[in-house]
Amino acid sequence: MTSPVPALDIPALIARILQGERAGFAVLVRRYQGPLFAYLGRMGLSPGVAEELAQESFLRAWRHLADYDAARGAFSTWLFTIAHRLALSECAHPLRRAQQPWNDEVHQPACEAPQPHEALMQQQRRQQVQQALRALPLADRSVLALAYFEELDMAAIARIEGCGVGALKVRLHRARQRLRKELEQHHG
Amino acid sequence: MNTTESPSRFQRPALAFLMSLTLPGFGQLYNGQLNKAIGLFLGFALLCGPGVALVALYLPPGATMPALLLGLLGLLAIWLYSMADAWRSARLRGAAEPGWRERGGVYLLVWLLGALLVLPLLIHAVRQHQVASFYIPQRSMEPTVLQGDVLFADMRYNCPGCRTAVERGDIAIFVYPNNRIQHYIKRVIALPGDRVKVQGHTVWVNERPLALETAAIQPSSATQPGLVTEAWDKHQWQVQWDASADADTGSGISLTVPPGEVFVLGDNRHNSKDSREFGTVPLRDIVGKARQLWFSKAPGGGVRWQRLGLTLDTPSSLPAP
Amino acid sequence: MDEELDALLKQPLLDVPAGFEARVMAAVALRPAPARTTWWGWLAVLTGAALGAWQVLGFALGVWLTASAHG
Numbered sequence: 001m002t003s004p005v006p007a008l009d010i011p012a013l014i015a016r017i018l019q020g021e022r023a024g025f026a027v028l029v030r031r032y033q034g035p036l037f038a039y040l041g042r043m044g045l046s047p048g049v050a051e052e053l054a055q056e057s058f059l060r061a062w063r064h065l066a067d068y069d070a071a072r073g074a075f076s077t078w079l080f081t082i083a084h085r086l087a088l089s090e091c092a093h094p095l096r097r098a099q100q101p102w103n104d105e106v107h108q109p110a111c112e113a114p115q116p117h118e119a120l121m122q123q124q125r126r127q128q129v130q131q132a133l134r135a136l137p138l139a140d141r142s143v144l145a146l147a148y149f150e151e152l153d154m155a156a157i158a159r160i161e162g163c164g165v166g167a168l169k170v171r172l173h174r175a176r177q178r179l180r181k182e183l184e185q186h187h188g
Numbered sequence: 189m190n191t192t193e194s195p196s197r198f199q200r201p202a203l204a205f206l207m208s209l210t211l212p213g214f215g216q217l218y219n220g221q222l223n224k225a226i227g228l229f230l231g232f233a234l235l236c237g238p239g240v241a242l243v244a245l246y247l248p249p250g251a252t253m254p255a256l257l258l259g260l261l262g263l264l265a266i267w268l269y270s271m272a273d274a275w276r277s278a279r280l281r282g283a284a285e286p287g288w289r290e291r292g293g294v295y296l297l298v299w300l301l302g303a304l305l306v307l308p309l310l311i312h313a314v315r316q317h318q319v320a321s322f323y324i325p326q327r328s329m330e331p332t333v334l335q336g337d338v339l340f341a342d343m344r345y346n347c348p349g350c351r352t353a354v355e356r357g358d359i360a361i362f363v364y365p366n367n368r369i370q371h372y373i374k375r376v377i378a379l380p381g382d383r384v385k386v387q388g389h390t391v392w393v394n395e396r397p398l399a400l401e402t403a404a405i406q407p408s409s410a411t412q413p414g415l416v417t418e419a420w421d422k423h424q425w426q427v428q429w430d431a432s433a434d435a436d437t438g439s440g441i442s443l444t445v446p447p448g449e450v451f452v453l454g455d456n457r458h459n460s461k462d463s464r465e466f467g468t469v470p471l472r473d474i475v476g477k478a479r480q481l482w483f484s485k486a487p488g489g490g491v492r493w494q495r496l497g498l499t500l501d502t503p504s505s506l507p508a509p
Numbered sequence: 510m511d512e513e514l515d516a517l518l519k520q521p522l523l524d525v526p527a528g529f530e531a532r533v534m535a536a537v538a539l540r541p542a543p544a545r546t547t548w549w550g551w552l553a554v555l556t557g558a559a560l561g562a563w564q565v566l567g568f569a570l571g572v573w574l575t576a577s578a579h580g
Contacts, residue, residue, distance in 0.1 A: 018543060022534075029533050033525045041522025050523050058533045065543035093279065126522050133522075148518045180514055206554070210561025232568075240572040263569045303564060311571035321575040328580030338575055361578050373578035454580050461580065482573075 011070040018066055025065075029058055032079055035149045039080065041126075042145035043087045044134035053090060057083040073159070076151040081160050084146065091138055132182040140175035147172055199278035207295075208274040211303050212267050215274025217295070228270045229302060235263045237310040241318035244340040249480055252340075253497040256482060317343055320476060322361055322371065328454035328461065329359065329373055330428050331415065332500060336492070338483040339500065341476030354379065354450060354471065356393065357423025359478040359500055362452070362469050373478060374452035374462050375425065378445050380471065386464060387440035389416065389429045389457055400424075413456075423501070430458040443468075450474070 008031065017024040036057065040050035060082050061068075068078055133141055146157045158168045199219065208215030213229035216222075239262075243255040319340050327335045341361050344350045354360065354376055364370040378384045378393050385392040390399060398418035414429040441464055445451050449468035454460025463469065484495035567574070 020542070022537065022542075025537055026530060026534050029530045033529055033533075034521065037523040037525050038521035042518060045523075047523060047526065051526055051529065054529070055533055055536065059536055059540070062537050062540060062543060064546075066545040067543075089279065122520075125517070126520070129517050130522055144518065148515070176511065176514055183514075183517075206558055206561075209558055210565065212565065236568050236571055260569070267565060267569070307568045307571075311568060314572050319572065321573050322578040323575040324580075325577050326580050364579065371576055371578040373580050 010075045014065060014068065014070075014075070025062060028061075028075070028079075032076065033058075035076075035151070036079075036083060039083065039145050039149060040087060041130060042133060042148065043091060043141060044130055045087065045090065049090065049094075053083065053086045056086055060086075074151065074156065076149070077156040077159065080146065080149070080152060080156075084142070084160050087145070088138070088142060091141070128183070132179055132186065135182050135186075136175065136178055139171065140178055143168060143171045144175045144179065201275045201278040204274035204278035205271050208267075208270040211299060212270040214295075214299065214302070215270060216277070217298060219274060219277045221277065224273070228266055232263060232266050232270075233307055233310055235259055235266070236307065237314040238318075241314050244319040244480065244482075245342060245344070249497065249499045252480055252482065315343070317347075319343055319479075320361075321482070322373065322476075322478070324373060327459050328456050329375070330413075330456040330459070331426055332455050333359070333373065333478065333481075334484065334486075334492070334495070336485045336487050337481050337495065338485075339478050339481045342479045343476045345477045346471065346474045352477065354474055355423070356382075356420045357425065360450075360452065360474045361476045361478060363473040363475065364466075365469055365473065366466055371475070372452075374454050374460070376450050376474075377453045377463075378451035380445050380447045380449055382445045382451070383443070384445060384451050385440060385442045386453075389414075389427070391418070391453070393420070399427075425455060428456045428458075448472070 008027070010028075013024050013027060033054065036054050037050060040053055045053065057079065061079050068075065133144065136144070143157070143161060146152055146160060152160075154165050154168060158165045161168060163171070204215035204218050206215075207218050211229070212232040213225040213227070216225035216228060239259050240256070243252055243259060247255055320343055322339055322341055324333050324335060324337045324339065333339065342352070345352045346354050346360075356376055356379060358376045359373065360376050361371055361373050364372045377391065377398070382393050383395070390397060392398070398420060400417045400419050416427045416429065418425055418427050443451075445468055448471050450471055451463045451468050453462045453464070478500050480500065481495050481498045484492040484498075486492055
């Protein structure tokens with residue numbers, strides 16, 4: 001759940017980070033990690049892959065932090081542009097990965113421990129939604145994934161996707177229809 | 189387990205591309221495709237060096253020009269493929285073992301070995317011992333070799349263990365005795381121990397005249413140089429005289445070629461600085477035998493297409509001695 | 510219907526794994542400070558690439574590159 005975040009002067013924070021205060025970057029990580037993982041989940045990515053992409057997004061943001069220009073757009077737009085490119089590339093051409101399992105055990109429910117009923121239900125629902133999302137074409141998934149992050153308005157998403165706001169709204173509408181149909185058909 | 193010091197697991201396609209740009213196969217090494225890297229590099233190296241030797245020396249002369257073109261296209265193809273594949277593979281592949289990509293020192297060593305050792309040495313070896321290319325900026329070997337010709341010289345010539353020894357009539361490339369940073373091209377007329385006599389435009393070697401007939405096959409005129417056919421054993425060639433000097437007999441040359449030296453003359457007898465002027469040339473300074481033209485550009489401008497692929501060794505029409 | 514769909518999608522489908530922030534900051538600690546990509550950085554890369562390409566061309570044409578044979 002995203003709790004309402006206090007207003008944060010990001011340009012000032014970035015200026016301090018660039019002057020050497022590396023710890024300031026942790027503030028940005030803490031603020032955007034939740035929305036980032038939620039977005040990656042909506043892209044239909046598995047937990048291990050999502051963590052890889054999330055870390056890479058932050059690292060790339062770090063590498064190019066000096067090139068970020070607050071005048072050109074919000075930091076969230078910039079960060080999610082990076083993440084979106086990575087996610088699209090991954091969905092289109094999944095990287096080959098080594099055999100050892102990633103942090104999956106962190107997310108797998110321990111079979112021995114008894115699960116509270118609501119938590120189990122919620123997890124099942126999540127998996128259903130993710131499966132339904134994965135069944136959608138990438139173009140639909142892409143706009144849906146971006147659309148449910150409050151900090152990104154229509155204009156920002158349109159910039160990230162590289163289309164007009166009008167076209168974006170049409171795509172969004174169609175994507176939601178398809179998703180609904182997918183959920184009804186396969187998951188009741 | 190995701191370790192705390194894990195490097196970025198994502199390849200950088202631009203880096204892979206640049207690496208292959210500077211050395212074919214290098215970007216493949218970055219992507220962890222060892223076999224492909226070696227294959228591309230070896231393919232490139234073989235086409236650069238031994239491939240040209242193969243084409244210039246071991247194929248029939250008629251095949252030289254097409255084979256050269258194919259070889260050049262092949263080189264370009266390998267290079268471009270290496271760049272494109274490095275980019276593409278970097279985007280698609282996961283990282284190789286993390287250890288690999290952090291070893292900048294390994295990459296530097298590989299590049300040094302490849303670009304500064306293997307390739308230069310290979311090409312140098314081919315140029316020294318198999319085939320080298322020479323551009324002819326002057327006219328002293330007309331009408332056989334024209335100004336603006338570019339030829340392959342067989343370097344498996346006149347060296348211990350080589351197939352071919354110097355013969356009278358060979359067109360030889362040698363180090364100019366009076367300035368050893370220059371190469372000269374002339375025809376070998378006389379070998380060590382021969383007695384040479386040059387009088388005007390007649391030449392005798394061991395009391396045998398070189399000219400086939402006493403009359404010129406093309407008498408010299410105001411516009412055309414005179415042409416005389418000369419021959420010795422298996423070789424035959426044409427020699428050129430200017431009209432102005434036709435009647436000049438002058439003081440001739442008569443000498444015995446010292447041991448270890450040869451006597452050389454340019455085919456364009458009145459436009460040639462040769463043994464008549466700088467004396468005999470040490471045998472060991474003869475580096476190669478001119479074999480075949482692979483390019484020809486007239487001083488005025490155009491490419492002389494009909495000369496491409498021309499072999500320079502005209503077999504004699506005389507019966508075997 | 511739409512509100513139900515929206516509610517479904519608004520909930521986080523993936524949780525932030527434990528220790529994620531620590532891992533990111535540890536990786537950041539290993540990296541150099543962010544620096545603006547300078548124009549001379551680009552120039553250096555382009556020059557290096559050009560030189561490298563020039564060298565490769567030199568190899569490709571290496572045997573053909575001619576010395577002159579005078580006369």
